[in-house]
Structure formats: structure tokens, C-alpha cells
Amino acid sequence: xxxxxxxxxxxxxxxxxxxxxxxxxxxxxxxxxxxxxxxxxxxxxxxxxxxxxxxxxxxxxxxxxxxxxxxxxxxxxxxxxxxxxxxxxxxxxxxxxxxxxxxxxxxxxxxxxxxxxxxxxxxxxxxxxxxxxxxxxxxxxxxxxxxxxxxxxxxxxxxxxxxxxxxxxxxxxxxxxxxxxxxxxxxxxxxxxxxxxxxxxxxxxxxxxxxxxxxxxxxxxxxxxxxxxxxxxxxxxxxxxxxxxxxxxxxxxxxxxxxxxxxxxxxxxxxxxxxxxxxxxxxxxxxxxxxxxxxxxxxxxxxxxxxxxxxxxxxxxxxxxxxxxxxxxxxxxxxxxxx
Amino acid sequence: xxxxxxxxxxxxxxxxxxxxxxxxxxxxxxxxxxxxxxxxxxxxxxxxxxxxxxxxxxxxxxxxxxxxxxxxxxxxxxxxxxxxxxxxxxxxxxxxxxxxxxxxxxxxxxxxxxxxxxxxxxxxxxxxxxxxxxxxxxxxxxxxxxxxxxxxxxxxxxxxxxxxxxxxxxxxxxxxxxxxxxxxxxxxxxxxxxxxxxxxxxxxxxxxxxxxxxxxxxxxxxxxxxxxxxxxxxxxxxxxxxxxxxxxxxxxxxxxxxxxxxxxxxxxxxxxxxxxxxxxxxxxxxxxxxxxxxxxxxxxxxxxxxxxxxxxxxxxxxxxxxxxxxxxxxxxxxxx
Numbered sequence: 001x002x003x004x005x006x007x008x009x010x011x012x013x014x015x016x017x018x019x020x021x022x023x024x025x026x027x028x029x030x031x032x033x034x035x036x037x038x039x040x041x042x043x044x045x046x047x048x049x050x051x052x053x054x055x056x057x058x059x060x061x062x063x064x065x066x067x068x069x070x071x072x073x074x075x076x077x078x079x080x081x082x083x084x085x086x087x088x089x090x091x092x093x094x095x096x097x098x099x100x101x102x103x104x105x106x107x108x109x110x111x112x113x114x115x116x117x118x119x120x121x122x123x124x125x126x127x128x129x130x131x132x133x134x135x136x137x138x139x140x141x142x143x144x145x146x147x148x149x150x151x152x153x154x155x156x157x158x159x160x161x162x163x164x165x166x167x168x169x170x171x172x173x174x175x176x177x178x179x180x181x182x183x184x185x186x187x188x189x190x191x192x193x194x195x196x197x198x199x200x201x202x203x204x205x206x207x208x209x210x211x212x213x214x215x216x217x218x219x220x221x222x223x224x225x226x227x228x229x230x231x232x233x234x235x236x237x238x239x240x241x242x243x244x245x246x247x248x249x250x251x252x253x254x255x256x257x258x259x260x261x262x263x264x265x266x267x268x269x270x271x272x273x274x275x276x277x278x279x280x281x282x283x284x285x286x287x288x289x290x291x292x293x294x295x296x297x298x299x300x301x302x303x304x305x306x307x308x309x310x311x312x313x314x315x316x317x318x319x320x321x322x323x324x325x326x327x328x329x330x331x332x333x334x335x336x337x338x339x
Numbered sequence: 340x341x342x343x344x345x346x347x348x349x350x351x352x353x354x355x356x357x358x359x360x361x362x363x364x365x366x367x368x369x370x371x372x373x374x375x376x377x378x379x380x381x382x383x384x385x386x387x388x389x390x391x392x393x394x395x396x397x398x399x400x401x402x403x404x405x406x407x408x409x410x411x412x413x414x415x416x417x418x419x420x421x422x423x424x425x426x427x428x429x430x431x432x433x434x435x436x437x438x439x440x441x442x443x444x445x446x447x448x449x450x451x452x453x454x455x456x457x458x459x460x461x462x463x464x465x466x467x468x469x470x471x472x473x474x475x476x477x478x479x480x481x482x483x484x485x486x487x488x489x490x491x492x493x494x495x496x497x498x499x500x501x502x503x504x505x506x507x508x509x510x511x512x513x514x515x516x517x518x519x520x521x522x523x524x525x526x527x528x529x530x531x532x533x534x535x536x537x538x539x540x541x542x543x544x545x546x547x548x549x550x551x552x553x554x555x556x557x558x559x560x561x562x563x564x565x566x567x568x569x570x571x572x573x574x575x576x577x578x579x580x581x582x583x584x585x586x587x588x589x590x591x592x593x594x595x596x597x598x599x600x601x602x603x604x605x606x607x608x609x610x611x612x613x614x615x616x617x618x619x620x621x622x623x624x625x626x627x628x629x630x631x632x633x634x635x636x637x638x639x640x641x642x643x644x645x646x647x648x649x650x651x652x653x654x655x656x657x658x659x660x661x662x663x664x665x666x667x668x669x670x671x672x673x674x675x
Binding site: 050051160189192193194216217243261262 | 545620
């Protein structure tokens with residue numbers, strides 16, 4: 001396992017529990033999450049799920065914005081929590097982030113050049129102005145922009161798509177190994193979305209940069225993703241090769257999710273079962289010990305309440321390694337009994 | 340009350356091809372004043388909404404969808420202003436109304452579900468108090484029992500359980516809050532509801548629940564709606580007709596089936612092609628080009644700078660919106 005770029009082992013994040021406001025109420029945002037991103041070849045790993053499923057908690061854990069409750073985030077064989085200052089600096093340089101809102105990350109008082117200058121200064125990338133300028137120009141070329149067109153402008157003079165591309169360029173300038181992209185296209189128009197997704201693909205293929213692509217949009221994940229982890233209420237419901245999972249979903253929750261994607265054809269209506277949602281109170285009252293999808297599941301069984309299901313291999317024998325679902329429907333023991 | 344009577348009379352007379360027209364927007368122009376000239380956010384836009392239908396208003400951000408909606412409601416804020424045109428709601432021109440007459444129209448006949456509506460609920464008021472406020476502000480004090488029954492009926496209409504009557508907004512999920520906003524919008528039986536991206540902040544499952552609620556409300560109450568959005572997939576599922584806007588202009592208006600089967604305008608084709616599919620993995624469709632400066636539109640077609648099929652005539656003459664097929668209008672020189 002030494003060739004893993006990023007490894008997450010049994011990551012659990014629990015919010016609340018201490019402090020006088022929380023009265024001992026805790027929220028498990030992420031439970032026993034495991035992930036392994038190989039150093040080579042670069043891949044796009046999608047983390048998908050509805051709001052509140054723990055996707056952003058995971059991104060924040062990887063970026064070091066919040067402290068992990070238990071478990072480990074291991075980068076190139078070193079636990080991030082035990083890194084010294086120099087290792088941490090390197091981690092911060094090699095793991096970059098692109099956020100959802102391309103409007104909020106710029107300071108409106110500075111020209112956009114400022115974000116690049118800050119990077120050059122903080123990481124001491126260039127020894128002279130000319131060298132710095134060349135680095136910026138090179139990074140902008142990767143995202144299909146030219147320095148003289150944009151650098152002297154103020155953020156409000158650029159479109160949302162341009163701003164988001166510049167964020168990718170800024171991340172690229174640091175020659176990262178991994179970019180955590182938290183909903184990078186959800187606020188960008190459909191026509192510009194493809195451009196940003198294409199840049200992600202090119203960075204993966206031409207520059208060997210892996211992505212942790214956090215999204216709720218399964219269709220874009222399907223277009224560019226290599227592996228996918230689908231979260232429900234902090235736990236993985238299903239994971240595996242993106243194409244296999246989306247074309248042939250196994251977990252009842254994932255099936256519901258895929259049925260709910262509106263089909264761009266007026267003659268085809270939403271498929272599958274009638275969907276339901278729960279309010280916060282019901283969510284809180286949800287079974288603590290068993291399967292978290294129990295209340296909304298059309299196939300729930302008694303044993304789903306007693307213990308949360310482990311990951312079962314689904315699909316054919318050959319698929320064992322690349323497609324798993326956390327659902328008792330796929331327990332091989334049960335299948336044997338039924339047969 | 341004269342406004343109400345006038346409206347009824349006008350509504351009876353206004354009709355085209357058997358269908359009754361609720362809203363008729365004619366040559367609407369909304370400009371925003373800037374130090375370097377007016378930005379033509381909505382430039383000569385005309386469309387209509389039939390009774391009991393949902394019209395989808397689509398286009399990329401900045402194309403004038405929301406400005407059009409705000410102009411219909413007469414809620415354009417300075418530096419924006421309505422420069423010209425008519426907005427006929429059941430035959431009454433809203434552009435010419437004074438504030439007090441306008442107040443009578445808003446919410447009573449014309450309701451808005453704003454963008455991110457779920458965040459517009461008051462966090463310290465119980466759900467029933469907020470809905471009661473919307474009703475009583477316009478209809479005066481109501482008997483307690485009657486009001487309670489009416490609110491509970493409204494909750495049923497939007498598919499919410501009656502136990503949320505006494506709850507606070509923070510106890511509800513995003514989709515439920517959004518449905519409370521829909522309940523408030525339909526509380527006074529308006530003839531037209533404008534929903535501005537009602538599901539944009541919600542994930543697909545909740546989006547579907549809210550979408551189904553909108554369809555249900557349309558069927559039960561026969562209300563007309565304008566559904567603003569940029570998600571073509573969602574539009575395909577919910578609307579009856581689609582109006583496509585680009586850079587402040589209406590480029591195509593068509594029944595939903597016709598536009599998805601055969602999009603005519605190159606911009607609409609682009610919009611439909613760029614919908615990410617979950618059925619087949621295909622190469623990404625890239626588009627180049629920027630929208631022109633809205634302060635200084637080029638002569639001719641407004642899409643010329645991004646159009647893959649641009650011709651000489653497009654740079655000289657502005658194509659008018661023409662009917663090509665039944666109910667299918669397009670503004671493009673390709674179809675002359």
C-alpha cells in the first residue's frame with residue numbers, strides 16, 4: 001500500500017457533544033469512511049450524496065479545516081495529524097482546493113492578479129518577477145486563458161466560468177498531486193460546465209493530478225469520474241467504478257437517487273418508486289445502530305434495524321473488487337438460504 | 340374592487356386558439372443605468388402564458404430571466420427601470436398601475452416564489468403564523484377556526500403533514516421549507532405564480548418532490564406558472580411550454596415536446612446538447628465565445644458571436660421571432 005497517494009482509514013467525524021449549547025446532542029457527519037487514491041495513474045474519485053450526507057465534511061477533513069474525531073488521513077504514507085511543519089507545508093502545497101462559489105473566494109478590492117501573487121509569495125515559487133509572471137502565464141494557458149486579458153481586472157469584471165477556471169489555474173500553479181474540488185460546477189452555467197470538466201480531465205491525463213470530486217450531480221460524475229463513493233447520512237451506501245455503479249445501481253438509496261435525476265425528454269417521466277423525504281426530527285430519530293436508510297427503504301428487513309450492513313460485493317464475480325453496496329439484500333449468506 | 344371586475348371582463352375577452360391567456364407580455368424593455376451607458380437586460384421581450392399551464396423561462400445566468408420576472412411583478416430596483424412595453428395580467432396593464440392598485444394585484448393574483456425561497460421564512464415564527472400573516476395581510480382578520488382549517492388544507496395541498504403546523508422553520512428540511520413557500524404562494528388563489536429557480540439549492544431527490552408538488556398544485560388549482568430555471572432536465576419534466584432567453588432577448592418559444600425533439604435556434608441546440616447524460620458517456624461538448632457587451636449590442640442577431648452557424652445576414656439584420664411550426668417560434672435567419 002506504499003503507492004497510495006491519499007489513504008483515509010475509518011475516518012469518523014462527530015459534531016457537538018461538548019459545549020453548553022449542544023446539551024450532549026451529537027451529529028455523526030461521517031462514519032468509518034475508507035478511501036484509497038493511488039499515486040499512479042491519476043484518477044478522478046467522486047464523492048456523491050444529497051445535502052447533509054457528509055461530502056463536504058470529508059473535503060474539510062482532507063483539507064485539514066476540521067479535526068478528525070477518529071481514524072486517519074494518510075498522505076504518502078504519513079498521517080496528516082502527525083506531520084511536522086515542513087511536511088505540512090508540502091501537504092498544503094500538493095493538496096489544493098477548488099470551491100463551489102467562484103464569487104466568494106475573491107477579494108473584490110484586489111485585482112485578480114492578487115490571488116496568484118499571494119501563492120507565489122507564500123510558497124516562494126519564483127525568485128524574480130519575470131519568473132513569477134511566466135508561471136502565472138503557464139497556469140492560465142492550461143485553463144485556456146491569457147494573462148493580459150484577465151490579470152489586471154477586478155473579480156466583478158469576469159464571468160463565473162472565468163473565475164472558476166482561474167481558481168483551477170491557481171491550484172495548478174502549485175503543481176499539486178491532488179485537487180479537492182467541492183461542487184466546482186454547480187454554480188456555473190451548463191454551457192461553461194463542460195469547459196471546466198474538460199480542464200479536470202486534461203489535468204488528470206496530461207499533468208497526473210488526481211481529483212477528489214465532491215458533487216451531488218451524478219450526471220457530471222458519470223461523464224468524467226473513475227471511481228465513485230455514494231454517501232448517505234455519513235456512511236457509504238455504494239462504491240465502485242463510476243460507470244458500473246451508475247449504470248447498474250444496487251443500493252436502494254442509489255437507485256432512488258438515479259431515478260430522481262430529471263430526464264431531459266418530456267416524453268419520459270421520472271421513474272421508480274414515489275420518493276419521500278424526511279424532516280430533521282425524523283432524521284434525528286433515525287435508527288442509531290442499524291441501516292440509516294431504513295425509514296425510507298422499500299425493501300427494509302428486520303435485520304436492517306439491529307446492525308448496520310457491511311459492504312457486500314455486488315455484480316458478477318469479476319466485478320468483486322470494483323462494485324460494493326452496503327445492503328443486506330446482497331448478503332451472500334441470505335442468497336444461499338433463499339436458493 | 341373595480342380592478343377585480345375589470346380584470347374579469349378582460350380575461351373573458353382575451354383568448355387565442357381556444358386557450359385563455361393569463362399573462363401577456365408585450366415588447367418589455369428593462370434597462371439598468373450604469374455610468375458607461377444603459378445595460379439592456381431585457382430588450383423587447385414578448386411572450387404569453389395560458390391559463391393553467393407552466394411556462395419554463397430558461398437561459399444562462401445574466402440572460403435576463405430574473406429581471407423579466409421582477410419586471411412582471413413591478414419589482415425592478417434602481418438603477419434598473421422598465422423602459423417600455425406592457426405586462427397584461429388578465430387584461431390589466433401592470434406597468435401603468437399605481438402603488439396601491441399594484442398592492443392589490445401582488446399576492447392576490449400574482450405570487451412569487453423567490454430564488455432560495457426557503458431562506459425567506461422568518462426563523463422565529465411558527466409555520467402557521469407565517470402562512471396566517473400572508474393571508475391576513477391581504478384579506479384582513481379571519482375567524483380563528485376558519486383560518487386554521489384553511490392553513491391545514493394548504494399544507495395538504497403541498498403534501499406536507501399537519502404536524503408541521505406548529506413547527507419552526509429550522510425543524511424542517513430544505514424541501515419542506517420550499518413547500519411551505521409554495522403553500523404561501525397559493526394561499527390567496529393567485530392566477531399566476533412566478534417561481535424563480537425554486538429547486539436550485541436542493542438535491543435531486545428533494546428537487547423531484549418539490550417539482551411534483553408544483554405539478555400537483557397546478558392540477559388542483561388550475562393556476563398558471565412561470566418556472567424560471569436553467570436545468571433543462573427539470574424543465575422537460577415540469578413545464579408545458581419553454582421560452583428560451585439569450586442576452587436579454589427571446590430566441591425561441593415552443594411547446595416542450597417540440598423543442599426537445601427539434602430545437603431550432605442554435606443556442607437552444609447548444610443548451611440541449613450540453614445536458615450531461617447518465618445514459619451514455621460521451622465526449623464533453625465545448626463551446627467557445629463570450630456574450631457581447633450588453634451595453635453595446637452588435638447590429639444583427641444577438642447570438643452571432645457564439646453561433647456556430649453564423650451567416651453574413653446575421654451580422655446585419657436582427658431576426659424577428661417567427662412562427663415556424665404550430666406554436667413554435669424562433670428568432671433565427673436559418674429558417675427563412
